[in-house]
Amino acid sequence: MSEELTFWEKLARIDRRVFYWILFIGLMIPFIRPIMFPISISPSTRDLYEGIIEMVEPGDVVVMNIAFGVSAWPECMPAFAACTKLLIKEGAKIIFWGAYYDVDLSYEEVLRRCEDYFKDLKYGEDYVYLGYYPYQEAAVAQLASSIRSIFETDNYGTPLDEIPMMKNVDKATDIKLVLSGDTGDVCDYYIRQWRIPYGVPVAEIGIAMLGSSYMPFYKSGVLFGMSVGVRGGAELEKLIGEPGEATIRMGAINISHILVIIAVVLANIGYFASRGRRR
Amino acid sequence: MVGKREEEDMAIIVSGRGMALVILVLSYILFYIFMYLGRKGREIPVRTLPPMAAIPEGIGRAAEMGRPVMFTPGIAGDLNDPTQGPQVLAAISILGYIARECARTGVKLDVFMPIPTALPLTEETLRTAYMAEGKPEEFSPDMIHFIAGQSPYLTAVLGYFQRERPATNFLIGGFYYESVVMGEGGNTIGAFQIGGTANTHQMPFLVATCDYVLLAEELYAAGASISKDPDILGCLRGEDIMKFILIALMIIGFILGFARNPALINVLRW
Amino acid sequence: MPYPTDPAGIAGLWIAWLLMLMIYSYPLYKENPAFRFAEHTYVGLMLAIMLVRTTITTTIRMVGPPLMQGKVWYVIPIILGFMMFFLLTPKYRWISRYPIAILVGAGFGLGMRGVLIPDITNQVISTITPPVTGAGAVDWWNYIYIAIGTICAVMYFVLTWEHRGGMGYATRLGRWIIMIGLGAYFGNTVLFRMAMLSGRAQFFLQVLKIAPM
């Protein structure tokens, strides 16, 4: 152990906290001095955007499923808000509900982020908030066969029959499409219980990892579109022409991703250099 | 496209779901046959899994270096959880094998167990393993370090890495992000690492930090190859036959694809 | 959220900021009582919010109206639900198996019937669907790559036969293809985690009014 350390070995012994500090400070730079580069649109996001525009006619009822917690806002909220704006532009009537116990706050945040859009709309006629349903496949399946068997009332206690936009809506077949913002596997439930039995189009607007695990579903046409994490959010913001939070955040993504790449490359150069020497 | 409930004359099965029913029934028949055969004593082998073959190597390495071996099943789930539970169970079966190797070679084994419901089973497994090698006196419950809570668990394992510098780490079970931290910690002390999980979200980290990794179903197969559970092994054999059928379908369909013949696709949409 | 103007909001903002620093004192410095304090605060809050939102209010909402309408049998799921709590008493634990049986039955029944089409047949169909007429060489290459890749990767998970001879080569290719998949997954994980962390870095600056809220 006491032999002279090479440059690479010394480099490999840097305390891990040094990296944490570099990263945290590095991430702040773009918020002070924005670093912007043009963003290209990926096919899955474009399909999502065009799918909504093609399918939704004014007056159609659409479900926005909030299956991400408050904790995943930085990743999921930009895309979710952008999709809400797009749906309102297309004249859809929106049902909000969610499978996360902290869904109330997420719903309020959506309203706040799309303030300009919601101010001309009327609760109960153009949008409605039904609240929380348990994170269970049985619940999602039952929502498909009868919304009223899970939600007798909206979140504020008004019976669904007294809400104008819900009068003739009770089954999956009354819904034009479902957009699910996920951190977990709730979208699986919508695929299995809504898309396959009833043919309701479903799209995913969740965290980036789901962009990998749901890619086969998108490729096989089970999902009509997919937005991948905050990058998808930035693409959607570009498509609807309202650059917002995700677009700003792409600066931080640039910095952090470059840092990760440098780390991996340096580490592997060091690994092969010291391995060569040992031989 | 997707089958809707169109009432057809005389139809019993909903259109578009026929093939699904065939797959379901066929799978069940195969599972049942091989479970039955397994219970009758027919041996169903599990193929050589390099990570399992590397376990003696890892323990031998620890014996040479005179350092301990560490095992942990991750904190993702409780035994009662339908997705994480089976992973932890498989991991505990593998632990039985590791413990026997350790007992035989006289290597010290440390188990970090963050799941309270799995504690009794772990203790039982270790006791049995040491007994089977004729060294019951070498087993002590202190080998199992129970730490509840994710961050105390992480802190304890990282501290242990620095203090004891284990020669080999086994990170096998249902993991959450602790896989990155432990994989990195073990790497920094130059430990030989064998990982395994069925949680897709942690596989990349285990692949990048471990020398050998059991991926997805391999974990269950490895567990079953040690516990010799005829139900699991029988189902695995049944699954394999279904996979061969799918592979055959895909090869035929792939060739038909060049001729743009949709016959097979239409059959699958039945 | 906009920068709050009321005293409660401002206090909340700064407390949120402090709690964040307490949590990050763990990676950035070392484990310490401040971190533990913040962690326990989170667990306490989470449990309370969860109970209020799920067990208490949602149960009342789901069961109340039908009971009022005279559907008396809605008492049964409530009783079954509370039977779950026998899981905590070793002696009567078996009672909890009845509600679990319904949960497991519904869960597996729905899950198994659900995976057959999207996860199996649709995936096979998608693998063997050739590119549309007039497709270029790249599309055909992708068709071949995905088909051969899927076949080899599925073959890799044949677990009760030795991979000998030609199958050995196919499964080795299969494992490499799985690794490419996991690599892309890894790349997306980095995006997710960094997006989350950048949200916190942004919040750090926003509270100090260095970045706009």
Place this chain on the structure above:
Amino acid sequence: MAEVLRREVVYLITAIVTILMFIEFFFIGTWNVAEELRTWATIIANISIALGAVRLLAEHAKNVQRRRAGVWPFSIWLWIIFLVTLLSGLAGYVIKQDAMTNPLYNWLFTWPYTSLGQTLYAITGFYIFSAAYRAFRARNIDAALLLIAGCFVILTNAPIGGVIWSGIPVIGRWFLDYGQVPGMRCFLIVAAFGMLAYGFRALLGRERGFYGEVAGE
């Protein structure tokens, strides 16, 4: 008899519920029982969420009772914050049918809870970065392939990748749109069969982990 009630009857219920769900899906007809059972399952699941919470709270109560060194003051604090939040939320619900209307509950939810949730969720970002430097080595072909694909995807996800070299997003997009598909598809297929097998064993009463049978008794 008691043995039968504890095991066989339970397995039978599981099997009946499972098969009902199958029948509803595959065979034409109206199946109200299946719908009713799903509503029941939802209500049961909703109540049983409290189980985990009760367990955790009991654990912390024990910490306090036994004065576990270095832990018990935090456990007391956990209980205090739990009770305050719970009672304020319930007060809001009782008075105005909506927990969020209580200002204290709303404040605790909006500020400390949101901040802590996002902070804890983001912490892995640090670990990934240091692990990228200290542990992610191309030690074998598997890891090499993973890292190469990973690096291209990372640079594609960041817009800066295309500025460095215009080929990066082209290669990275290929990995995202095609390269990862067979691997991920294989996971779907394999996991689907795994689920069929696991569910089948549950149907026959040969998989018992979830009844708490494995964990002792």
